[in-house]
Amino acid sequence: MDRMLVVVFDSESKAYEGKKALAQLEYEGSIAVYACAVIGKNPDGTTTLKQGDEPGPLGTLVGTSVGSLIGLLGGPVGVVIGASAGLLAGSMDDLNNARVGADFVDDARQALQPNKFAVIAEIQEDWTTPVDSRMEAIGGKVYRRALSDVKQTIHDEDVAAMKADIAQLKAEQAKAHADRKAKLQEKINQLESKMQAQAEKFTQRRQAAERQAKAKVETLKAKAAVWKAKAAEKLAQ
DSSP states (O other), X not given: OEEEEEEEESSHHHHHHHHHHHHHHHHHTSEEEEEEEEEEEOTTXXXXXXXXXXXXXXXXXXXXXXXXXXXXXXXXXXXXXXXXXXXXXXXXXXXXXXXSOHHHHXXXXXXXXXXXXXXXXXXXXXXXXXXXXXXXXXXXXEEEEEOOOOOHHHHHHHHHHHHHHHHHHHHHHHHSOHHHHHHHHHHHHHHHHHHHHHHHHHHHHHHHHHHHHHHHHHHHHHHHHHHHHHHHHHHHO
């Protein structure tokens, strides 16, 4: 199962240990790590990206679930990071892209108090004990949530609601006086614009999810090749 993982630590050094622990668990075959970063919460409430993955099949953190969650954890004050990352904080698009519930974001944000640090990762795991045991041993508090799919149903329901509103407005317009017709047409145009914008946004979100799914497959293939090469080296020794 693909999950979002947030592990909160009391010190930056412990957070780096946590990131290394995830890498070790991946090497052992317990999990697969798609994207990972270390962040810190500053005294003023901003969030600093301390360490991110090297660009790979998933590219930078921008547009990934990890990148969006970092933006959300930055809160209303924002995120202090390098210009190359370009993450934004706290928008509804971030929540959609992070593919986790608002309650999970709130729990993680409350745990990530000023002067605390966290490992944020998108992983694949079949059971929770390996990660929990390793993180608890180094003082980490684990928060996890299964990643949701991009929801076609919600999009369809929103579009259906807007279409119903448009139909009602057009029915009123047919019976209205001339001065009222223009105002009703303005409302119709606004709804049609919103419907078009939402359709485009949903298409972009679905395409991004498809790209990430393909990138994950490539990530696992690349890592499997590395593990195979290391195993071959051990046999040759």
